[in-house]
Amino acid sequence: xxxxxxxxxxxxxxxxxxxxxxxxxxxxANLPMYDEFARCNIRHILVRHEQSAAHMADGFGRVSRKPGxxxxxxxxxxxxxxxxxxxxxxxxxxxxxVTGQVPVAMIGKDAFQESDIIGMANPVLKxxxxxxxxxxxxxxxxxxxxxxxxxxxxxxxxxxxKDVQQKEASMIFPDEFKILGYHPWTDPxxxxxxxxxxxxxxxxRPIILAGGGAIISSAFAEVQSIAELLxxxxxxxxxxxxAFPENHPLSLGPIGMHGHAEANKMMIEADCVLAIGTRFSxxxxxxxxxxxxxxxxxxxxxxxxxxxxxQTTSVAIIGDVRxxxxxxxxxxxxxxxxxxxxxxxxxxxxxxxxYWKENLKLHPGEMGAAKILRKLRELLPHESIVTTExxxxxxxxxxxxxxxxxxxxxxxxxLGTMGWGFPAAIGAKVARPNVPVVDIAGDGSFSMTENSLxxxxxxxxxxxxxxxxxxxxxxxAQWQRTFYNRRMIGVDQGKCPDYVKLAESxxxxxxxxxxxxxxxxxxxxxxxxxxxxxxxxxIDPEEDVLPFVxxxxxxxxxxxxx
Amino acid sequence: xxxxxxxxxxxxxxxxxxxxxxxxxxxxxIDSISVGVTDNPEYSRMTIxxxxxxxxxxxxxxxxxxxxxxxxxxxxxEHKTVYRELSIFKIxxxxxxxxxxINKLANAYGGKIHDVRxxxxxxxxxxxxxxxxxxxxxxxxxxxxxxxxxxxxxxERGGYEN
Numbered sequence: 001x002x003x004x005x006x007x008x009x010x011x012x013x014x015x016x017x018x019x020x021x022x023x024x025x026x027x028x029a030n031l032p033m034y035d036e037f038a039r040c041n042i043r044h045i046l047v048r049h050e051q052s053a054a055h056m057a058d059g060f061g062r063v064s065r066k067p068g069x070x071x072x073x074x075x076x077x078x079x080x081x082x083x084x085x086x087x088x089x090x091x092x093x094x095x096x097x098v099t100g101q102v103p104v105a106m107i108g109k110d111a112f113q114e115s116d117i118i119g120m121a122n123p124v125l126k127x128x129x130x131x132x133x134x135x136x137x138x139x140x141x142x143x144x145x146x147x148x149x150x151x152x153x154x155x156x157x158x159x160x161x162k163d164v165q166q167k168e169a170s171m172i173f174p175d176e177f178k179i180l181g182y183h184p185w186t187d188p189x190x191x192x193x194x195x196x197x198x199x200x201x202x203x204x205r206p207i208i209l210a211g212g213g214a215i216i217s218s219a220f221a222e223v224q225s226i227a228e229l230l231x232x233x234x235x236x237x238x239x240x241x242x243a244f245p246e247n248h249p250l251s252l253g254p255i256g257m258h259g260h261a262e263a264n265k266m267m268i269e270a271d272c273v274l275a276i277g278t279r280f281s282x283x284x285x286x287x288x289x290x291x292x293x294x295x296x297x298x299x300x301x302x303x304x305x306x307x308x309x310x311q312t313t314s315v316a317i318i319g320d321v322r323x324x325x326x327x328x329x330x331x332x333x334x335x336x337x338x339x340x341x342x343x344x345x346x347x348x349x350x351x352x353x354x355y356w357k358e359n360l361k362l363h364p365g366e367m368g369a370a371k372i373l374r375k376l377r378e379l380l381p382h383e384s385i386v387t388t389e390x391x392x393x394x395x396x397x398x399x400x401x402x403x404x405x406x407x408x409x410x411x412x413x414x415l416g417t418m419g420w421g422f423p424a425a426i427g428a429k430v431a432r433p434n435v436p437v438v439d440i441a442g443d444g445s446f447s448m449t450e451n452s453l454x455x456x457x458x459x460x461x462x463x464x465x466x467x468x469x470x471x472x473x474x475x476x477a478q479w480q481r482t483f484y485n486r487r488m489i490g491v492d493q494g495k496c497p498d499y500v501k502l503a504e505s506x507x508x509x510x511x512x513x514x515x516x517x518x519x520x521x522x523x524x525x526x527x528x529x530x531x532x533x534x535x536x537x538x539i540d541p542e543e544d545v546l547p548f549v550x551x552x553x554x555x556x557x558x559x560x561x562x
Numbered sequence: 563x564x565x566x567x568x569x570x571x572x573x574x575x576x577x578x579x580x581x582x583x584x585x586x587x588x589x590x591x592i593d594s595i596s597v598g599v600t601d602n603p604e605y606s607r608m609t610i611x612x613x614x615x616x617x618x619x620x621x622x623x624x625x626x627x628x629x630x631x632x633x634x635x636x637x638x639x640e641h642k643t644v645y646r647e648l649s650i651f652k653i654x655x656x657x658x659x660x661x662x663x664i665n666k667l668a669n670a671y672g673g674k675i676h677d678v679r680x681x682x683x684x685x686x687x688x689x690x691x692x693x694x695x696x697x698x699x700x701x702x703x704x705x706x707x708x709x710x711x712x713x714x715x716x717x718e719r720g721g722y723e724n
Contacts, residue, residue: 122580123587127630147630181572181633305624308617 001172006134007032007165010098010158011040013141016173019069021045021060021430023053027073028113029100032165034071045430045459048451050077052423054084055449057095058155059424062410063385064431065218067094067148067156074100075113078159079120083417085155086124090414091239092216094153096144103163104132118159126154132161135169142177151184152303153216186304188319193327196274196298196315201337203272203296205345206232209255211284212239212413213277213301213321219243220406222325223276229332231339232274233349235263237284239413240277242403252353253402256284257549258395262356264547264555266349272296277321280310281414282551290554300324361561363543366516369393369468372537373400375516376438376466379523384408384436385428389421389445392474395545397440419448425463426456436527438464443493444473453506456532464526465534467499470541478544482559503534512536564593565619566645566716569608569626570634573599577631581608584629590614590622594647594691594713605633609645609716611691638718645716649694650676651685654705664704671697682707 004012010033014022021043026034037044047053050072057068072081078099088095102111118128127147129140140158148156200206210223214236223243227234227250234244235252238259244251253260255267267273268290275297278284285291288311299306299313300321307316317324332338342350362370373396380386382404388394388411403409410428412420425439439446446467456463470477477491503510509531513519519537526533548559571577578597585592593611600607612622619637627635638645655661655678664683668675673687687697691714698706 118576119579122583179630182630303628305621305628307624309621309624312617 001170003168003170005032005166005168006131006137006160007036008039009134009137009169009171010141010160010165011036011042012171013138013173014042014069015040017141017145018066022069022071023047023056023060023427024071025050025053025073025077026071027077027100029074029102029162030071030077030098030165031100032162033098033100033160045455047423048454049449050080051083051419052449052452052455054081054095054097055087055417055420055423056427056430056455057097058084058088058093058420059387059410059427060431061088061094061153061427062091062424063428065094065149065216067096067145068427068431069096069098072097072099073113074102074117075115077113078115078117082121082124085121085157087412087415087417087420088155089124089126091412092152092154092212094149095155096148096158097155098158098160100165101130101159101161104161105163107161117157121157124155125157128157128159130159130161131164133169134164134167135171137164138171138173139177142174143179147179147182185302186319188317188324188327190327192315192317193324194331196317197328197331199272199296199298199315200230200232200274205270205292206230206272206274207266207270208232208234209237209267209273209275209278210234210240210243211237211276211278214240214243215407217277217302217320217322218407219276219322219325222322222329224248225329226274226325229329229338231342231346233266233346235267237278237281238398238411241398241411242406242409243276245404245406246402247404249350252349254398255555257286257551258398258545258547259549259555260356260399261360261547261558261560262353264549264558265352268292268555270295272298274298274300276300276325277302279306285311285555286549287552287554290556363540365540367514367537367539369396369539369543370400371516372468372519372539373397373440375519376440376523377401379520379527380436380438382408384438385410385425385432386438386440387411387421387425387428388440389442390416390418391442391445392470392478392545393440393442393445393468395475396468399545401440418445422446422449422463422465423452425465426452426461429461429463436464438466441465441467442474443467443469443471443499447493450502453503453508453532453534457507462530462532465532467534467536468539469499469536470539470543471495472541474541475545477541481544482548483550499534499536503532507531509533510536512538514538563613563615563619565612565614566638566640566643566714567610567612567623567626568636568638568716568718569610569632570600571606571608572631572633573604573606574631577606578608580629580631581610581626584625585622588622588625590618594711596713596715598715609714611714636718638716642719643716644719645690645714646688647691647694647714648686648688648712650710651687651698651701652707652709653683653685653701654707655681655683656705660704664701667697667700673697
């Protein structure tokens with residue numbers, strides 16, 4: 001037992017959890033915590049807006065699979081992280097947010113910079129704590145990390161009143177604890193797994209749909225083994241993009257609103273789907289009407305509440321998807337089940353894939369989105385990490401940037417948070433400093449958190465912003481062109497700012513690339529650079545993302561380039 | 563379908579808020595809710611009644627179960643459950659016979675009479691929601707001034723048989 005302040009106990013407890021970096025911004029109510037940075041081995045990374053701190057922690061968490069940590073003060077500091085918490089919750093990302101709060105005696109008095117952040121954030125959190133005495137802090141931190149990173153990961157908030165940070169208490173740092181109502185893991189039911197195998201073997205047109213859960217549980221080798229053993233083609237959700245190498249002969253890429261044509265086509269023809277860690281979101285499946293009437297769904301998920309939430313399933317396998325897949329592989333091996341002959345379905349899948357590779361019409365210009373993103377893919381090492389912003393560029397990345405090494409592609413897919421990609425890239429680079437990290441960006445989205453350039457420069461975190469600049473809110477513009485008879489309202493961003501000058505004003509490198517040659521050089525320069533680089537790539541504001549499944553319609557009604 | 567859910571939760575501040583917030587944010591509805599501490603002061607029991615089809619009720623149970631503060635969540639089978647609600651009716655007394663009539667009615671439903679005054683009478687009735695509604699229908703002609711209901715409390719029949 002040791003006597004120390006609550007603030008000190010927080011830092012000691014976080015060090016015990018292995019925290020090396022914290023993203024944040026100080027203020028009145030969290031000054032006692034900030035003072036402790038002087039006496040611990042945790043690096044503080046200063047942001048210019050708390051929302052970015054939350055996205056950085058999120059990016060860090062997705063890449064390292066350990067919770068990223070962000071700090072904010074009370075009141076507006078705390079409300080500024082709300083979008084970051086909601087983003088992390090929607091994408092099941094592990095994160096710890098620590099906010100300062102007004103002193104206990106002031107809570108509920110509408111004190112200066114008081115906000116009921118526990119109440120406001122409740123629906124976008126996995127859990128929250130508000131310790132009312134200093135000696136609770138070690139156990140709170142221990143539980144917070146455990147809850148955040150186990151089972152289906154998610155954000156946990158620790159809101160600490162200022163006087164609780166300041167008070168001294170005898171601290172016990174426990175190793176063991178119980179949370180009665182929390183059972184993050186379920187052992188997968190072998191009977192259900194056996195039934196699933198029978199279903200897959202007896203179906204004529206099986207398909208694997210890998211979702212974000214396959215990435216969170218790192219089930220890459222397992223997904224590949226099942227696909228290869230049973231010779232089943234693999235589609236992914238957008239969140240699951242890169243759960244399976246996209247250069248693999250069995251890969252069809254993401255399905256969905258802007259899915260690959262071949263993926264959407266094969267998805268609706270399948271008669272049995274092995275769905276791995278997905279919630280069947282509206283953006284992935286559209287309406288279910290186009291799907292094969294006799295479609296059997298085998299649904300693997302760590303979260304029992306996902307079973308039957310959006311879609312009725314034939315067989316449910318609850319548990320960590322990697323563990324479930326391993327059992328499945330073991331059974332297949334024991335029974336010596338392995339397909340080597342290409343059946344009609346696989347031939348059809350391969351033909352369809354080849355057809356669309358050949359025949360999908362692309363933008364004719366030199367600087368079309370497909371050409372730009374394929375150039376990036378060509379020059380980026382496979383282990384590079386890519387994040388995206390939200391908008392057209394994000395969907396082009398889904399269509400034209402192939403993920404070859406699984407688990408290297410991250411995007412705000414659930415909440416669709418503009419401004420996420422750049423700070424998330426900074427967080428990713430902190431987690432994985434030795435690989436290139438690129439934020440595939442659009443001008444609308446990048447504008448929202450572009451002041452994180454200050455963090456990238458001052459904290460020496462050299463990420464690359466790969467900016468497809470169409471001088472507009474391109475995705476909204478596309479919807480206005482498609483559904484609103486070209487009445488363009490509120491989408492023109494003009495040539496403002498000049499992103500090269502903007503980058504330079506922060507001390508970052510800004511490069512404009514207006515031809516493929518310039519782009520080639522710019523990417524190579526950025527990869528060698530030891531400061532953050534913004535590559536500004538002007539593109540045609542009229543280019544649409546196609547294929548496009550209009551909202552409320554089915555994958556069969558895909559709009560294709562004419 | 564009307565469903566009775568029973569929740570064993572940690573007896574901590576903020577849990578009721580989280581449970582009701584979950585209903586709001588997931589677009590479920592609460593018909594009634596009652597909360598009380600159990601024999602172990604560390605836990606409270608909540609009884610929630612709700613409406614929804616089978617799939618919705620299943621989803622409500624799963625989402626409640628997922629909550630870290632809930633220790634046990636169960637959808638109770640009405641036929642294997644003792645469930646009661648306490649209600650208090652304040653009823654008008656307009657005619658000379660009203661007091662006697664209401665007394666008879668209350669007796670028929672197992673209610674108790676409280677606070678008889680010149681213009682009003684109070685009836686306490688502990689019964690199932692259906693019985694309370696039936697009583698309410700019959701009391702209406704007299705003129706109901708106010709009603710207070712606690713919401714259902716419920717426990718499954720049977721004990722530890724093994």
